[in-house]
Amino acid sequence: MPPRPFMRKYHDAVAALLPKVKLRILIGKYAIAHYDPKGAKLPLKDLLYPYGEAWEKDNGTNSLLSGQTSSEILNFPLVHPSPLNYGWIKKNPWFMERNVPLLQRMVKELL
Numbered sequence: 646m647p648p649r650p651f652m653r654k655y656h657d658a659v660a661a662l663l664p665k666v667k668l669r670i671l672i673g674k675y676a677i678a679h680y681d682p683k684g685a686k687l688p689l690k691d692l693l694y695p696y697g698e699a700w701e702k703d704n705g706t707n708s709l710l711s712g713q714t715s716s717e718i719l720n721f722p723l724v725h726p727s728p729l730n731y732g733w734i735k736k737n738p739w740f741m742e743r744n745v746p747l748l749q750r751m752v753k754e755l756l
Contacts (some may be wrong), residue, residue: 648675666718666752667717667755668718669705670721672726673724673725674725689733693723693724694739696721696722696747730739
């Protein structure tokens with residue numbers, strides 16, 4: 646279901662009230678399209694796979710957020726957890742094996 650019209654009206658105003666946000670989790674194609682129009686045009690695997698590669702290269706030893714400036718927000722795209730996407734998730738096990746642990750580590754780092 647596409648976003649409701651009020652999203653565009655209020656979302657950016659609410660986001661502006663949250664100046665300390667370091668990580669933005671983009672769930673599904675509409676969120677990805679709003680914050681990353683170029684990424685939204687990529688096949689889902691091409692968009693999501695590099696995040697898992699960062700996990701493998703880093704092997705959990707360094708902060709993946711340390712290179713950010715104080716005003717920079719890292720966008721982390723996720724496939725929407727809808728029953729319609731369960732097939733995609735099953736065909737792409739790397740998503741649950743690499744991307745989800747990476748996101749968990751990043752959230753823990755920020756808390």
